[in-house]
Amino acid sequence: MKRLKKYAPLALILTSFLNSNAQQSFPMNKETEQKINHLLEKMTIEEKVGQMNQYNGFWDVTGPAPEGGSAEKKYEHLRKGWVGSMLTVRGVDQVRAVQKIAVEETRLGIPLIIGFDVIHGYKTLSPIPLAEAASWDLEAIKNSASIAAAEASASGINWTFGPMVDISRDARWGRVMEGAGEDPFLGSKIAEARVKGFQGEDLTATNTIAACAKHFAAYGFAEAGKEYNTADIGTSTLHNIVLPPFKAAVNAGVKTLMNSFNELNGVPVTGSSYLQRDLLKGAWGFNGFVISDWASINEMISWGHAKDKREAARIAAIAGSDMDMEGYVYVEELAQLVKDGVVDEKIIDDAVSRILRVKFELGLFDDPYKYCDEAREKETIGNPKHHEGVLDMAKKSIVLLKNENNLLPLKKEGQKIALIGALANDKNSPLGSWRIAADNNTAISVLEGMQQYTGNDLIFEKGPDCFIGNSTFLDEVIINNSDKTGLDEAVNAAKKADVVVLVLGEHGFQTGEGRSRTDLELPALQQELLEAVYKANKQVVLVLNNGRPLAINWADQNIPAIVEAWQLGTQTGHAVAQVLYGDYNPSGKLPMTFPRNVGQVPIYYNYKNTGRPTNKDNNVFWSHYSDVEKTPLYPFGFGLSYTTFEYSDLKLNGTAFKIGDDIKVSVSLKNTGTRDGKEVVQLYIRDLFASVTRPVKELKAFELVELKAGETKTIHFTLNKENLGFYNNNGTFIVEPGDFKLFVGGSSVTALETDFELN
Numbered sequence: 129m130k131r132l133k134k135y136a137p138l139a140l141i142l143t144s145f146l147n148s149n150a151q152q153s154f155p156m157n158k159e160t161e162q163k164i165n166h167l168l169e170k171m172t173i174e175e176k177v178g179q180m181n182q183y184n185g186f187w188d189v190t191g192p193a194p195e196g197g198s199a200e201k202k203y204e205h206l207r208k209g210w211v212g213s214m215l216t217v218r219g220v221d222q223v224r225a226v227q228k229i230a231v232e233e234t235r236l237g238i239p240l241i242i243g244f245d246v247i248h249g250y251k252t253l254s255p256i257p258l259a260e261a262a263s264w265d266l267e268a269i270k271n272s273a274s275i276a277a278a279e280a281s282a283s284g285i286n287w288t289f290g291p292m293v294d295i296s297r298d299a300r301w302g303r304v305m306e307g308a309g310e311d312p313f314l315g316s317k318i319a320e321a322r323v324k325g326f327q328g329e330d331l332t333a334t335n336t337i338a339a340c341a342k343h344f345a346a347y348g349f350a351e352a353g354k355e356y357n358t359a360d361i362g363t364s365t366l367h368n369i370v371l372p373p374f375k376a377a378v379n380a381g382v383k384t385l386m387n388s389f390n391e392l393n394g395v396p397v398t399g400s401s402y403l404q405r406d407l408l409k410g411a412w413g414f415n416g417f418v419i420s421d422w423a424s425i426n427e428m429i430s431w432g433h434a435k436d437k438r439e440a441a442r443i444a445a446i447a448g449s450d451m452d453m454e455g456y457v458y459v460e461e462l463a464q465l466v467k468d469g470v471v472d473e474k475i476i477d478d479a480v481s482r483i484l485r486v487k488f489e490l491g492l493f494d495d496p497y498k499y500c501d502e503a504r505e506k507e508t509i510g511n512p513k514h515h516e517g518v519l520d521m522a523k524k525s526i527v528l529l530k531n532e533n534n535l536l537p538l539k540k541e542g543q544k545i546a547l548i549g550a551l552a553n554d555k556n557s558p559l560g561s562w563r564i565a566a567d568n569n570t571a572i573s574v575l576e577g578m579q580q581y582t583g584n585d586l587i588f589e590k591g592p593d594c595f596i597g598n599s600t601f602l603d604e605v606i607i608n609n610s611d612k613t614g615l616d617e618a619v620n621a622a623k624k625a626d627v628v629v630l631v632l633g634e635h636g637f638q639t640g641e642g643r644s645r646t647d648l649e650l651p652a653l654q655q656e657l658l659e660a661v662y663k664a665n666k667q668v669v670l671v672l673n674n675g676r677p678l679a680i681n682w683a684d685q686n687i688p689a690i691v692e693a694w695q696l697g698t699q700t701g702h703a704v705a706q707v708l709y710g711d712y713n714p715s716g717k718l719p720m721t722f723p724r725n726v727g728q729v730p731i732y733y734n735y736k737n738t739g740r741p742t743n744k745d746n747n748v749f750w751s752h753y754s755d756v757e758k759t760p761l762y763p764f765g766f767g768l769s770y771t772t773f774e775y776s777d778l779k780l781n782g783t784a785f786k787i788g789d790d791i792k793v794s795v796s797l798k799n800t801g802t803r804d805g806k807e808v809v810q811l812y813i814r815d816l817f818a819s820v821t822r823p824v825k826e827l828k829a830f831e832l833v834e835l836k837a838g839e840t841k842t843i844h845f846t847l848n849k850e851n852l853g854f855y856n857n858n859g860t861f862i863v864e865p866g867d868f869k870l871f872v873g874g875s876s877v878t879a880l881e882t883d884f885e886l887n
Contacts, residue, residue: 156415156485157488160485160488160489161481161485163488163493164481164484164485164488165481167236167238167484168477168480168481168484170236171236171480173463173466173467173473173476174208174210174463175208175209175210175235175236175238176473176476176477176480177210177458177459177462177463177466177476178205178208178209178210178211178212178459179212179238179451179479179480179483179484180212180445180450180451180452180458180459180462180476180479180480180483181205181210181211181212181213181451181452181458181459182211182212182213182214182215182243182419182451182452182453182454183202183205183206183211183213183214183215183454184214184215184216184454185214185215185216185217185218185222185226186198186199186202186203187199187203188222189217189222189225189226189229190221190222190225205459206226206229206230206234207229207233207234208234208235209230209234209235209236209238210459211230211240212238212240212241212451212483213240213241213242213243213287213451213483214226214240214242214243215242215243215244215289215453215454216243216244216245216564217242217284218242218244218280218283218284218285218565219283219284219505220282220283220284220499220500220501220502220505221502222284223242223283223284223285223499223500224284224497224500226240226242227239227240227242227496227497227500230496231496238484238487239487239492239493239496240492240496241286241287241338241483241486241487241490241492242284242285242286242287242499243285243287243288243289243340243419244280244285244287244288244289244565245288245289245290245562245564246276246277246280246285246288246289246290246326246337246565247288247289247290247292247306247562247563248260248272248276248560248562248563248697249272249275249276249279249518249563249566249697249698250276250279250280250283250285250509250565250566251279251283251509251510251565251566251567252275252279252509252510252511252514252515252518252566252697252698253518253559253560253563253566253571253697253698254272254275254276254517254518254521254522254697254698255272255518255521255522255525255560255694255695255696255697256305256306256560256561256562256639256675256694256695256696256697257290257291257292257305257306257307257308257322258304258305258306258307258308258309258675258676258694258719258720259522259525259694259695259696260272260308260318260521260525261307261308261309261314261315261318261719262525262526262527262692262694262716262717262718262719262767263521263524263525263715263716264314264716264717264719264808264830264832265524265832266317266318266320266321267321268520268521268524269318269321269322269325269521270321270322270324270325271325271517271520271521272325272517272518272521273290273291273321273322273323273324273325273326274325274326274328274335274336275514275517275518276288276325276326277325277326277327277328277335277336277337278335278508278511278514279508279509279510279511279514280337280565281334281335281336281337281499282334282335282499282501282504282505282507282508282509283499283505283509283565284499284500284505285337285499286337286338286490286492286499287337287338287340287383287384287486287490288326288337288338288339288340289340289342289386290322290326290339290340290342291318291319291322291323291326291339291341291342291377292306292307292342292343293307293308293315293316293318293319293341293342293373293374293376293377294306294307294342294343294346294347294348294370294373294388295307295308295309295310295311295312295315295348295349295369295370295373296309296310296348296349296720297310297348297349297720297721297729297730297731297732298348298349298350298352298353298729298730299353299648299676299677299678299720299723299729300352300353300354300644300645300646300648300676300726300729301348301350301353301354301355301644301676302355302561302638302639302640302641302642302643302644302645302675302676303347303348303355303639303640303641303643304348304639304675304676304677304720305560305561305562305639305640305675305676305695306561306562306640306641307348308373308719309718309719309720309764310719310720310721310732310733310734310764311719311733311734311764311827312368312369312370312372312373313372313826313827313828314719314827314830315372315373315376316372316373316375316376317376318373319341319373319374319376319377319380320376320377320379320380322339323339323341323377323380323381323382324380324381326338326339327339327381327382327383331383331489331490331491332489332490332491332494334498334499334501334504335508338383338384338486338489338490339377339382339383339384340382340383340384340385340386340419341373341374341377341378341382341384341385341386342385342386342387342388342421343386343387343388343389343390343397343421344374344385344386344387344388344397344403344404344408344418345366345370345371345374345387345388345392345397345403346359346361346366346370346388346390346392346397347359347388347389347390347397348370349361349365349370349390350390353644353645353729353730354644355641355642355643355644356389356390357390358390358391359390359391359392361392362857363857363858363859364820364855364856364857366392366859367855367856367857367859368854368855369734371407374408375412378408378412378414382416383416383417383486383489384416384417384418384419384486385408385414385416385417385418385419386418386419386420386421386453387400387403387404387418387419387420387421387424387449388421388424389421389424389427391431391433395433396424396427396428396431396433398420398421398424398425398427398428398444398447398449399425399428399433399434399440399443399444399447399449400447401446401447401448403448404418404447404448404449405446405447405448407859408448409448415482415485416482416485416486417450417451417479417482417483417485417486418448418449418450418451418482419449419450419451419452419453420444420449420451420452420453420455421453422453422454422455423453423454423455424453424455425440425441425444425449425452425455425457425458426440426455426456426457428440428443428444437456437457437460437461438461438464438465440457440461441457441458441460441461441462441465441471442461442465442470442471444457444458445458445462445465445471445475445476445479446471446475448479450478450479450482450483451479451483462476515698515699518697518698518699519699519702519703521697522696522697522699522700522702522703523703523706523707523712523714524715524716525694525696525703525716526691526692526693526694526696526703526704526707526714526716527691527692527714527716527717527718527766527767527768528690528691528692528707528714528716528767528768528769528770529684529690529691529692529722529762529766529767529768530684530687530688530689530690530768531688531689531768531770532688532689533688534770535627535667535669535688535689536669536689536691536708536710536770537707537708537709537710537770538584538627538629538669538708538709538710539584540581540583540584540709541583541584542583542584543584543585543626543627544584544585544587544624544625544626544627545578545584545585545586545587545625545626545627545628545629546587546588546589546618546621546622546624546625546627546628546629546665547574547575547578547586547587547588547589547629547631548588548589548590548591548618548621548622548628548629548630548631548657548661549590549591549594549630549631549632549654549657550590550591550592550593550594550595551574551594551631551632551633551673552573552574552575552588552590552629552631552671553573553574553575553588553590554571554573555569555570555571555572555573555576556568556569556571556598556636557571557595557635557636557637557673557695558571558573558574558636558673558695558696558697558700558701559571559636559695559697559698559700560636560639560640560675560694560695560696560697561601561636561637561639561640561641561643561675561695562640562641563636563697564601566698568598570698571697571698571699571700571701572698572699572700572701572702573700573701574629574631574671574700574701574704574705575588575701576701576702577700577701577702577703577704577705577706578629578701578704578705578708580702580705581705581709587621587624587625589614589617589618589620589621590614590618591614591615591617591618591653591657591661592608592611592612592613592614592615592618592652592653592657593608593611593613593614593652594607594608594632594635594651594652594653594654595607595608595635595652596608599635599636599637600637601637601640603637605635605637605638607651607652608652608653609652609653610653611653612653612656615653615656615657615660618657618660618661619660619661619663619664620664622661622664622665622668623664623665625665625667626667627665627667627668627669628661628665628667628668628669629668629669629671629708630657630658630661630668630669630670630671631671631673632650632654632657632658632670632671632672632673633650633654633672633673633674633678634651634673634674634675634676634678635651636675636695638651638675639674639675639676639695640675645676646726647726648676648677648678648679648723648725648726648729649678649679649680649726650678650680655682658670658682658683658687659682662686662687666688667688668687668688668689669687669688669689669690669691669708670683670687670689670690670691671691671693671704671708672690672691672692672693672694673693673694673695673700674692674694674695675694675695676720677718677720677721677722677723678722679722679723679724679725679726679761680722680761681724681725681761684761684762691704691707691708691714692716692718693707710770710803713769713770713771713803713804713805713806714767714768714769714770715767715769715805715806715807715808715832716767717765717766717767717808717810717874717875718762718763718764718765718766718767718875719764720732720764721733721760721762721763721764722760722761722762723760723761724756724757724759724760724761725756727753727756728753728756728758728760731760732764733760733763733764733765733825733876734764734823734824734825734826734827734876735823735824736821736822736823736824737821737824738751763875763876763877764875764876765808765810765827765874765875765876765877766874766875766876766877767808767874767875769801769803769805769806769807770801770803770805771799771800771801771802771803771804771805771837772799772800772801773797773798773799773800773801773805773807773835773874774797774798774800775795775796775797775809775872775873775874775879775880776795776796776798776880777794777795777796777842778793778794778795778870778872778880778881778882779793779794779795780792780793780870780882780884782884783883783884783885784884784885784886784887785884785885785886785887786886786887787849787852787863787865787886787887788848788849789848790846790847790848791846791847791848791852791884792844792845792846793811793829793844793845793846793847793870793872794842794843794844794845795809795842795843795872795880796840796841796842796843797809797833797835797840797841797842797843798835798838798839798840799835799836799837799838799839799840800838801837802837803837804834804835804836804837805834805835805837806832806833806834806835807832807833807835807874808830808831808832808833808874809830809831809832809833809843809872809873809874810827810829810830810872810873810874810875810876810878811827811828811829811830811845811847811870811871811872812825812826812827812828812870812871812872812876812878813825813826813828813847813851813852813868813869813870813871814826814868814869814871815852815854815864815866815868816866816867816868816869817866817867818854818864818866819856819862819864820854820856820857822854825871825876825878827876828847828851829845829847829851831843831845849863852868852886863886864886865885865886865887866885866886867883867884867885867886868883868884868885868886869881869882869883870882870883870884
């Protein structure tokens with residue numbers, strides 16, 4: 129009776145699990161399901177649990193077997209068939225060797241799925257994902273993911289832990305660099321593009337890999353932007369902001385999801401039955417599998433949710449976490465939990481079926497070595513077409529924030545240009561974070577890019593070193609706050625120049641996992657360098673290399689031209705130079721709001737109006753700051769061009785509509801400048817009165833439009849009930865009648881607006 133009382137929730141969870149199985153909405157191959165069931169009948173409980181166990185690469189697989197320590201234990205488990213997947217094993221020779229053990233030395237010969245963090249490229253790197261999001265170019269983003277998949281698969285990998293689809297409004301959180309920014313609509317479109325880019329049209333093809341949408345869910349809402357922190361949000365934010373990109377990824381056919389390190393409503397999400405069992409596998413009909421984040425099952429003990437590994441294994445398995453990443457919890461505890469009657473074996477069978485299904489879909493049972501082709505590896509890695517692709521992506525990711533008096537583009541001859549800043553000659557930092565397969569110092573530097581233009585007299589001075597030592601993925605970046613060596617030389621170079629190009633920002637490893645910051649201003653001595661150079665020469669172009677929105681209020685007030693160039697990967701220097709010299713007209717738009725200072729964070733465009741939005745009574749009692757404007761420095765969706773655009777003639781096909789009607793929207797866009805250019809036309813709505821209050825604006829459509837100088841086009845959008853509804857606090861999607869505003873323009877601070885009524 130004690131056991132039954134202690135584990136009473138199991139019956140409820142099992143009922144939910146069985147019900148969710150009946151709700152599968154994605155078609156499954158009957159022949160594959162028969163093979164899975166046949167294999168399950170042969171497997172011992174230990175072998176089943178083994179499929180739910182993932183180990184990190186632990187020795188040179190082509191060398192002698194390890195002796196002693198955890199490596200020897202992992203090797204023993206691998207030979208027993210107690211490992212379903214390995215991560216960070218890469219290279220054809222290594223993957224073939226480890227796969228050979230799984231296929232040829234275990235009882236059942238079940239192949240491994242090989243996972244790796246292919247976040248913005250493998251060897252040939254695209255811009256960091258936040259930068260890619262700034263392109264608003266879904267085809268380019270899809271192509272970027274396909275390039276990454278081609279190189280990773282050629283190196284033996286068949287599964288990436290991407291895309292990260294976490295929405296975040298807090299630039300202090302280092303992992304904003306890994307996502308698509310603050311907006312759920314843009315984030316959903318990009319999630320779909322990345323999934324399709326990684327997985328392609330045919331997952332059995334050797335140039336595609338299984339994708340993994342992460343981190344499920346609310347990881348991007350970590351309190352205070354502090355890594356691994358709790359997330360405390362309401363159900364409206366969960367369903368309307370956090371979950372839509374995950375749902376979009378599932379609808380796009382993503383094969384796996386990863387849960388995360390945070391808790392939600394007091395429950396670590398690794399142990400959330402609601403998220404994983406009820407919502408994902410139940411209501412959404414997801415038939416892939418869920419993997420934990422690194423040791424996150426074990427970490428439920430630290431959270432105070434599980435008292436030991438046995439308890440953690442029970443909670444996670446029942447909740448729907450199918451595979452344990454480098455946690456040792458399932459492989460040590462789960463089989464015994466089944467034998468003790470604590471966990472029903474049907475739950476284990478469900479998890480193993482999901483894992484085997486993905487392996488079948490990848491074609492691994494037909495040919496476990498299909499990704500192990502040395503000739504293809506040699507031909508694919510670093511292919512020139514890949515470099516062309518990531519250069520194209522890099523140029524599209526650049527955002528022009530300011531350009532007073534048309535200082536940009538630079539003249540191509542007859543000028544003396546001073547290029548200043550240690551980051552201008554850095555070939556490592558521009559690669560960005562999360563590039564663990566790439567070789568260090570392989571980025572084209574801004575200096576190298578600008579040296580391709582030979583018509584000007586280019587002088588380089590690095591100024592003070594910003595960062596000390598060679599940071600790695602595991603290191604904290606060491607900041608130089610005292611040694612001003614090189615400052616005087618930089619100032620003197622600025623005095624002699626016609627134009628100064630100053631490259632400042634963050635080190636590539638100042639963003640990413642574990643890289644939360646409380647200060648969003650330029651680190652190290654860079655602000656001092658910026659002000660000293662500006663004092664010497666007012667003709668300054670500031671090029672930012674960074675992985676998050678920065679607080680650059682002083683620069684905005686003083687520097688005439690500012691280019692947001694992020695961390696653009698392998699082709700950074702060529703992309704920056706081509707934009708600076710006007711061979712590419714920038715068209716990027718911000719996917720995250722830039723604050724005036726860190727005190728405004730979190731700041732985002734789709735905020736709620738509040739009860740006191742304006743100072744209508746001319747007193748202090750309204751929603752504002754007393755020391756700074758409440759508006760952002762640069763709003764979501766903002767970005768300039770070397771040409772100008774004019775919006776006009778916004779029309780709807782009526783003023784009153786019934787729920788279910790299509791609302792046709794048209795707007796005229798004219799290129800009023802002298803250069804050809806591209807503009808991201810953005811459509812927002814506001815539901816003025818609702819049962820659950822709605823934001824002041826919500827992005828509902830966008831289109832990237834290319835116009836020749838002087839050309840006018842009419843842009844058309846169609847809205848339907850899917851665009852006009854929202855999720856209530858029970859997670860039910862509803863569409864309510866009422867009054868709406870509709871906005872169209874080149875940013876979230878839109879140019880045109882109109883009204884309509886929904887009956």
